[in-house]
Amino acid sequence: MLKLFIADDEDIVREGLKNILDWEELGFKLCGEGTNGINTLEGILANNPDLVLLDIRMPKMHGTELARRAREEGFTGRIIILSGYSDFKYAQDAIRCGVNYYLTKPVDEDELLDAVKSIQEAIRTDQERSSNMETYREKAKDSILRDIIQDDKQHNAPKTSDSISNSLNLEDLNLVADSYRALILDGYYPQDTEYYTTFCKLLRVSSIKSRNVERVNIADKEVVIIKGEMLLKQFQAVLDEMELNPKSDSFSNLFIAAGRVINNINDVYFSYHDALTLLNRRFFCEKHQHMLLPDQLPNADQLTYAITEEDSKHYCNLFYQYIQTYNRKGIESSLDELKNNLFYCKESIDSIQSFLTGIFLHLKHLVEQNYSDKELHLNSNSEIIDFIHHSRYLYEIIQYFNEQFDQIIKAIGNSSSDSVIDDILYYIRYNYKNNLKLDTLAPMFGYNSSYLGKVFSKKVGSNFNSYVDQIRIAQAKEMLLQDNLKVYEISKNVGYKNVDYFHKKFKKYVGISPAEYRNKHNIQDID
Structure with a gap:
């Protein structure tokens, strides 16, 4: 009306x-x-x-x-x-x-x-003329944006012979601003939809039309250009929130590859190129990571790791040895090393997936060949290949390896509590500085804390907390023999935040105070 x-x-x-x-x-x-x-x-x-x-x-x-x-x-x-x-x-x-x-x-x-x-x-x-003109303007803007984003040198003029187009310029099309940033939006997982709507809600702009957001599809990719200092500040606040609360439901279906901030629309290509390069490296994102920024890209001279057949055999044999000795910590450490190496790999994602597939299939062959009398229940080769090559993130494959290796250990090894206790003792020796609790460790090893506590006491001869104290005090005694550490520093280094509590524990297990122990061994107390 x-x-x-x-x-x-x-x-x-x-x-x-x-x-x-x-x-x-x-x-x-x-x-x-x-x-x-x-x-x-x-x-x-x-x-x-x-x-x-x-x-x-x-x-x-x-x-x-x-x-x-x-x-x-x-x-x-x-x-x-x-x-x-x-x-x-x-x-x-x-x-x-x-x-x-x-x-x-x-x-x-x-x-x-x-x-x-x-x-x-x-x-x-007038309304019809305005509607027709707006339709033309949107088509012209889309064409110009594509040219600018893809670095077409002819982007200064619309590609049409229509005389009306000659009167259009970047200001007419609302493309002039003091700053710009190119983004590529995608779903966090392939099945995620409505991620553009999520993006607009986070940015507090209209998902239908906003003067400071330009949206164009290039090669089936959702490319967005945000304009103006105020909107760029709002976007930075969104990035900060993503980093602080990566598990928030507010952006659980959204992934953003963000290029650099530029000040001239003719340089939008560079920001877009950043975003495109980042999108191609989303494979290396951590779990719940919803964004990639230019400073998270390794430099070209850092991409030094080259996957080889020798590396494939090395990791296969390494994992197989750890499986045979039930060394879960060794497996985890080697998987972390592999993951880190691949982050600096210059090969394509498809090549990396093929490399990982080769490691797993060769290992599976060794296990099935030497433990044919065991019920392994491993996935078929085609299922393994399908999973690895359709995984969007490297962490998913690493997690899959870890779960499968643990399943093999349980199938071929001695699943009694002894091997688990050895793993826990190993963990304590390298993590005594941390706040160790049996309630936290037990689920990590797949056991009930009450049951595992009884098994631990029987195997080690003392309860879990006492054993941790003994390891810490033993380390403290070695440190006290060094003349460059103060007692409160030693207390902190062995996992006791409260130095008075450290004194109490030390005297309980050694019979004398830390200072007396140091004096007894002719080391000057520097407290």
């Missing part, structure tokens, strides 16, 4: 104008009324009506002056002035002030109807 505004200082005249025509049938709806020049001008600027019926003799401001000021303020709607005077000079003044029709009172119904229908047709024509 088109909007109608009626202004006259007489109530009876306004009521008459409301009813003189069937406004609803003509496609108009009353949006406001004015009783004097001041509130009429305010009402016109506030409601932006399509048509104003305006009395020329208005209190506080003459109708022609009101029309002039409305035009100066940017009002583009149609105005019909109603006047009790037929003087040609009034009509001339009204036309100069941007009035479309000048009708004399009393208003003739047919004359008003003809004027309104003419205005209605003019508005419809």
